[in-house]
Amino acid sequence: MSLKYQVVPVTSFAQNCSIVWCDETMKGVLIDPGGDIEQLQVLIEELGVQVEQLVLTHGHLDHVGGTEPLSKALGVEIVGPHKADNFWLQGLENQSQMFGFPLTKAFEPNQWLDDGDVITFGNQSLNVIHTPGHTPGHVVLFNNDAKQAFVGDVLFKGGIGRTDFPQGNYETLIQSIKGKLWPLGNDVAFVPGHGPESTFGHERVSNPFVADEMPLY
Numbered sequence: 001m002s003l004k005y006q007v008v009p010v011t012s013f014a015q016n017c018s019i020v021w022c023d024e025t026m027k028g029v030l031i032d033p034g035g036d037i038e039q040l041q042v043l044i045e046e047l048g049v050q051v052e053q054l055v056l057t058h059g060h061l062d063h064v065g066g067t068e069p070l071s072k073a074l075g076v077e078i079v080g081p082h083k084a085d086n087f088w089l090q091g092l093e094n095q096s097q098m099f100g101f102p103l104t105k106a107f108e109p110n111q112w113l114d115d116g117d118v119i120t121f122g123n124q125s126l127n128v129i130h131t132p133g134h135t136p137g138h139v140v141l142f143n144n145d146a147k148q149a150f151v152g153d154v155l156f157k158g159g160i161g162r163t164d165f166p167q168g169n170y171e172t173l174i175q176s177i178k179g180k181l182w183p184l185g186n187d188v189a190f191v192p193g194h195g196p197e198s199t200f201g202h203e204r205v206s207n208p209f210v211a212d213e214m215p216l217y
Contacts, residue, residue: 003124003146007191008043010036011101013062018150018191021049022122029053029121030070031141031150032063032193035101037070044074052121056080056109057152058138059088060165061095063193065104077110079119082130085137086112087167113139126150129180133173134161142184149190149200155181157198160209177210 005020011034019040021028028049033040044051051074056064058081071078088095092104113119115130119141126141134153138161141150153161155177163170181188186201204212 001123003143003148005148005150005191006043006047007197008036008040010034010040011062011065013099014194015062016191016193016195019044019047019049019051020121020124020126020150021047022124025122026050027052027122029055029119029126031055032057032152033066033070034062034064035066037066037073040066040070041073051076053119054078055113055119055126055141057140057150057193058135059085059092060135060153061092061099061101061104063152064089064092065096065101068105068107078107079109079111080113080128081109081135081139082114082132082137083112084132084167085135088135088137115139131173131176131180133163133169133171133176135165136167136169138176140181142188144184147185147188149181149184149188151181151190151192153193155190155203155207155210156192156194157196157203158207159195160207161193174210178212182212 001024015034018031090106113128117128119126129140188200
């Protein structure tokens with residue numbers, strides 16, 4: 001059995017929405033459905049994935065804009081992020097106007113996520129890691145068997161998340177990356193919220209913000 005995923009860039013911000021599933025049962029979750037929900041629905045059907053939950057890494061509009069309509073269309077619950085991002089979800093109408101997006105109304109998930117929670121689908125699971133800094137309620141989702149992480153806007157190939165938004169904090173973000181992500185292992189591959197995939201080992205050697213010159217192996 002193995003964890004499968006497909007990344008779909010959505011919205012004008014090219015936000016990486018991830019369809020993640022168990023290849024034995026075809027049950028899965030959708031991480032960060034920021035928009036373009038018709039495109040997502042077509043792909044879910046083509047892949048034959050039975051989406052059981054929509055999972056949010058944080059409350060920014062480009063990651064959550066399509067969540068509520070897609071939740072209604074698929075008849076599934078919304079989980080995450082950590083409740084410290086509730087102020088972002090309650091301010092979605094303002095975010096819509098600021099970024100010129102279609103109006104997205106405020107909503108609350110069916111369940112907030114905490115550090116140490118586990119999301120299960122079929123025979124697979126994702127561990128929830130609370131990683132504040134970009135936003136206070138940001139979470140990362142990690143599958144240990146596949147050595148695969150979905151990190152939202154915490155870490156990028158060659159970069160890190162912005163910390164100049166309300167309640168962002170640069171030192172907190174660096175601590176989240178070095179203290180919570182690096183210990184998971186250099187061999188962990190990750191899907192960031194934007195841009196190409198990479199590995200923690202590669203970023204430890206080459207990322208100017210968080211490299212600590214650890215050898216790759």
